Amino acid sequence: MHCSYIKGSFALDILGCFPWDSIYKATGRAEAVRCLVWLRLYRARNILAFFRRMEKDIRISYLFTRVVKLVTVELHFTHTAACAFYYLATTLPPAREGGTWIGSLALGDARYAGFREVGLLTRYVTSLYLAVVTMATVGYGDIHAVNPREMAFTAVYISFSILLSAYLVGNMTALIVRGSRTERFRDRMADLIRYMNRNKLGAGVRSQVKDHLLLQYESSYTRDRIVDDIPVAVRSKMSQTLYLDMVSRVHLFKGCSEDFLSQIVVKLHEEFFLPGEVILEQGTVVDQIYIVAHGCLEEVATGEGGSEDIISELLPYDIVGDVSVVCNVPQPHTVRVCDLCSLLRIDKQSLTSILQIYSKDSRQILSNLLKGRGGTESRGKQLESDIAYLISRQEAELVLGVNNAAYHGDLSRLKGLVSAGADPSKPDHDGRTALHVAALRGYEDIVRFLVQRGANVNSIDKFGNSPLLLALKSGHERITSLLAKHGAALNLEDAGGYLCRVVTDGKVDLLSRLLRSGVDPNCRNYDQRTPLHVAAAEGLHLVASMLVGFGADVLAKDRWGNTPLDEGRRCSSRPLVRILEHATP
Template sequence: MYFAVVTMATVGYGDIHAVNLKEMIFVMIYVSFDMVLGAYLIGNMTALIVKGSKTERYRDKMTDLMKFMNSNRIGRDIRNQIKGHLRLQYESRYIDSAILQDIPISIRARISQSLYKSYIENVPLFKGCSIEFIAQIIIKVSEEFFLPGEVIMQQGSATDQLYFICDGVMEEVGIARDGTEERVSLLEPNSSFGEISILCNIPQPYTVRVCELCRLLRIDKQSFSNILDIYFHDGRRILTNLLEVKESKIGLKHLESDIAFHIGKREGELALKVNSAAYHGDLHQLKTVVRAGADFNKKDYDGRSPLHLAASRGFEDITLYLIQEGVDLNAQDNFGNTPLLEAIKNGQDQIASLLVKEGASLKIDHAGSFLCNIVARGDSDLLRRLLSNGVNSNSKDYNHQTPLHVAASQGSYLMAKLLLEAGASVLIKDRWGNTAVDEAVETGTKQLIELLEEAKSAELSVFPGFQEDIKEKIPRKKCTVFQSHQGDARNHGVVLWVPGSVQELVETASEQLDFPSGSFMLTEEGGKIIDVETINDGQKLYLMGELTH
């Protein structure tokens, strides 16, 4: 005993010295054993001290929780769940991701890749997503454990977490108003939950409860949304995957409309990004969005495509890129404007030339009224650009007036000169039989009258066989005239060309139908014709005689 105690407490092998071979061998063996025993005891005592500190923290936390639950009179079921969850976290602390917080991000990312990649890349929600997107998700997830019976999400709650199941089984349960429960689906490894609430911005549709001990990966809504903002092209794929997954589950089919709505919303956001890039001339951003699958023919709320915006702003590189990508050159917005017309309106002559070279057209609806309004506004620059791009200077409005009529009626010498240089005719008459010269005479503008008279003489000299009262050829209308509106339906009528006046029509019809007492015309509805302009081509009319009392 003395030898053992002294050997343990001193350096060397104690105060007793070996004097023979047997004692030397004994001392060597004993001292070696003593060293091993000392190392073992020191190691165990150190482990006990360290474990004791962890246990102490666990007990302190449990004590605080017990005080809280007692003071707030928490029910027994919730108490048991809290105790079980805390105990589970204590026992699994050795894999707590919190221990990685002091490690550099690059190393932490590699650790997360090795731990969680096999789980995340097999989640159906992320099928077809880019490798970069999945890598960012893996970096942001954290690991959690849950005991059987624990409720992770409550039906109707606002969810801000997205979970992925690594191990274990969970169930989605629908709870009716009377409190009855119905299992909707069973969630197994590689499943996800919380995505409907996060992606569609709706309350959690079902309660999610643990069936077996589960190991989950969690990412918060803000981190997930930030990643989607960067890799926005993956957002469309995720919504499509979500729709496919939920369609396969009978209990979730009623959510299809919500998901489809958000797919449309996502496409609208992509279209907005395309238009924004085109408007600001950001070619790099535009290419990125188009590569992500955005439709560059998608229009905004005014019906404008990216080409409309690029053409109006004068971005030649954007315009050329969109043309190469096959965008519709002649798409019209809600106001009837094509990209070429937008370029012309905004004075982008170089863009207009490029579009014309590629085969774009103006496609102006009611070109006559459009040009007449421009002349009335006095916008000579726009008029010049339109005429140089092929707009017909003799287009007419609803009153058969040409832009030259309007210019003459306003006494605008400059506008009239531009129109005449573009080939406008001074011989065309409006619905009242007036030419541009007649309109100029009414204004009394001497210089304008001289200009139009010179143009008139020049135009007549080109066509020497024409008389001074040449009219523009207007398609003739014909009508079918019957005798008496109340006559026998078997009576034959006569087909006549519509003359210049109602009186001529009555006289011709009376002669052809041998009805000398004919004095006026009625429509099938009984309306009296007072102007031949109101007669439609092919209309049936009835010749009536004077009414006798």
């Protein structure tokens, strides 16, 4: 703060304190030195600062403060104009002083031809009178500009007087109507003080609340307050210009995609904090993440008995609250402000919603979090365990989202998830992939997309089903052909047992599709029985005819030595026996 003052207005303040009147006389009344007296006007800004402090002090009447301020502004304006009028008269040679407004002035019996001999108070009051009547544009005619210099200055002065009058009238109207920003600040401060008095809050909390509210008032021209009414697209571009470079340097977001970072910067909010303020407190549940833009903070570990140990110093591009928000754990350390600082804040809900869309960047953030946080060995292991759990949970949720999109035929959502880093071959808890679901439901476009993205066409779920088998079961011939074209196989672990069950259940269409897909009609179950054995035993002559047509062996023997023809004769089904006898070599 001191360095900023030295670099700024310090030199002008020093020059404004110089005794220029004495210097002017000591230098033989040099005109150049006389002009330096005007540097004193720069110090008038201290008066404005004084009134700003009074306006924010709720112990002083706001109406009284504003009225005094307006009167002071008017007096200062007329005083400056009076000095300017007198300066114009005294800068002419003595021989021409009779051609000035004061040199030619005659008021009653008083003559001002030798005005330098007139008393100082009389000259000042006369100049002030001219300034007031000119500003008010009363124009009595008793005193007026005489030479062109004075006329030009009077014209400019009257123009500024109109602006001053508008300023005074506007401020008086605002006092009557109420609702200015300063009044809203005072009302809010008064409400807070009443609240703190009622709840008997301590002096430390009171001071922090007042200081932070005052800082919010003085830093009201931040990006969030100014651009609220600007369209979102324009705000997004502004945010990228302001914050994208800074966010990309934060260790938590290193390696993340540009699209992800662009979404993050849109959700950032700038806040200012005073030295000594606590941003995050140890052991609390945190729902905000802060990025240090300017200033300095410190992480403090609070031990038993209230002892404090400084863990680390946080500088620009550091981040706090990330472990608590991402891992859903209490804040490990207290974060306190050392210097006046500017922080960029993003809330947990916004961050979580963005991470759900950009799953690949979500895993990158977890990896960065694990690399960027040290601490004790036990804490490191705990953090590693938490992050491993989060990664597994994210992967499970991602697989669920992919399978859900495939189940409902939502190709657009599925493309978004895969583009965000989802693995289309990742199985769920039942071993099913999105290709299983899409093949079962009959969504050819989704199956085609998954195959193009490298999905495993031969994956087997916990029930022994492959995508091709599910497509056959459901009768989706186009999907069956598509999968077969890309190398899909049925991969039946017990083909004989499966076909025998299909025959027993009477699923003739499924049997036909399986046989057309290349399943061996002579495959056997655990009793060495073929599907034709089962069909003959059940008297299913149509099924038997189909099996024979696909090359089933009529003389194949099971473990008891029985053939399908033997089963057919025991069944006493004449059509069945004829079919089997006709197929016997």
